[in-house]
Amino acid sequence: MPVTRTTLTADIYRKLVNHIIRGVWEPGSRIPPERQLGQLLGVGRASLREALKALEIMGLIETRLGDGTYVCQRSEFLSKPLLWAITSRSETEVHELVEARKLIETELAGLAAERATAEDLKLIGAHLDRMEHSLQRENEFLQADIEFHLAIGQSAHNSILMNALNLIRNLLQQWIGSTLRLPGVSEKALEHHKAIFFAVAKKNGPAARAAMMAHLEEMARFFIEAKQLDVRHAEAQHAPRSTMAKSEEPPP
Numbered sequence: 307m308p309v310t311r312t313t314l315t316a317d318i319y320r321k322l323v324n325h326i327i328r329g330v331w332e333p334g335s336r337i338p339p340e341r342q343l344g345q346l347l348g349v350g351r352a353s354l355r356e357a358l359k360a361l362e363i364m365g366l367i368e369t370r371l372g373d374g375t376y377v378c379q380r381s382e383f384l385s386k387p388l389l390w391a392i393t394s395r396s397e398t399e400v401h402e403l404v405e406a407r408k409l410i411e412t413e414l415a416g417l418a419a420e421r422a423t424a425e426d427l428k429l430i431g432a433h434l435d436r437m438e439h440s441l442q443r444e445n446e447f448l449q450a451d452i453e454f455h456l457a458i459g460q461s462a463h464n465s466i467l468m469n470a471l472n473l474i475r476n477l478l479q480q481w482i483g484s485t486l487r488l489p490g491v492s493e494k495a496l497e498h499h500k501a502i503f504f505a506v507a508k509k510n511g512p513a514a515r516a517a518m519m520a521h522l523e524e525m526a527r528f529f530i531e532a533k534q535l536d537v538r539h540a541e542a543q544h545a546p547r548s549t550m551a552k553s554e555e556p557p558p
Contacts, residue, residue: 318349318357326366326377333379337367403477404526408519410470411455415502415518417462419511426461427507433457434496434503441492451482454499458518461506481525484532491528498524 325331338346344354358375361367369375418426433454440446455478459471485491498521505513 314349314353315356315360318347318354319360321347322357322361323366326361331377333377335377336374337377339374401530403474404522404529407474407477407481408522408526410467410474411458411522412515412518414459414462414464414467414471415506416511416515417464417467418458419506419509419514421463422461422506422509426457430454430457430461430503430506434499437496437499441496444486444492447492448479448483448486451486451495451499452478458502458506481529485525485528488528488532491525495521495525 331337337343340351340354340358344351347354358367358369362369365378367375368378422430433450436450437447437454440450452475456471456475459468462468482495485495498517501517502514502521505517
């Protein structure tokens with residue numbers, strides 16, 4: 307049905323969000339092109355584009371050049387603003403995100419120790435094996451690392467906490483990818499993951515929480531170090547080039 311013309315862009319945005327949240331447009335599905343969508347809603351393309359841009363900023367849709375616009379997976383909803391926060395230079399924002407991850411994943415690890423099934427443990431162990439076999443292949447190690455954390459989350463069997471973890475899934479990739487650039491981090495991360503896995507497998511909740519907390523605290527230090535290196539590198543690139551010392555000047 308056409309929308310009423312009050313605050314037009316906001317009304318379009320709300321109607322499109324409603325379609326996505328209610329599942330009228332399922333995750334991964336292609337939404338109608340702008341011309342058709344404008345006709346269905348009875349609105350002009352300028353207002354429609356503003357609303358679509360807002361949806362994309364919030365991570366609800368993505369535009370693929372030459373292909374169309376698609377609904378994102380629910381794990382990506384609202385992830386882009388968080389991703390901007392974690393890639394910013396503000397140390398306060400970084401520390402807040404570190405705290406959030408520790409709160410979510412420490413509890414998930416404890417619940418996983420209490421609730422993980424044999425199948426859950428098999429999946430976590432498979433990701434751990436992939437990490438061990440890909441120590442020298444950063445991209446493969448990164449994906450196995452992320453999947454390990456998601457498998458721990460699934461093993462907790464708490465859908466609300468798991469949704470919270472899915473919300474920061476893109477942040478996990480940013481965090482882990484940054485730390486893996488530092489020498490020796492992959493090996494340390496692997497040892498930490500083994501300790502988490504063994505605590506979960508032994509159904510020792512306090513040990514699982516402690517192992518996850520120790521892992522996240524050390525990885526947070528590496529992450530902050532990597533962010534500081536990125537900032538220094540960016541500043542060095544934009545610094546004015548110094549003049550050559552007289553001893554290095556070419557002869558006349």
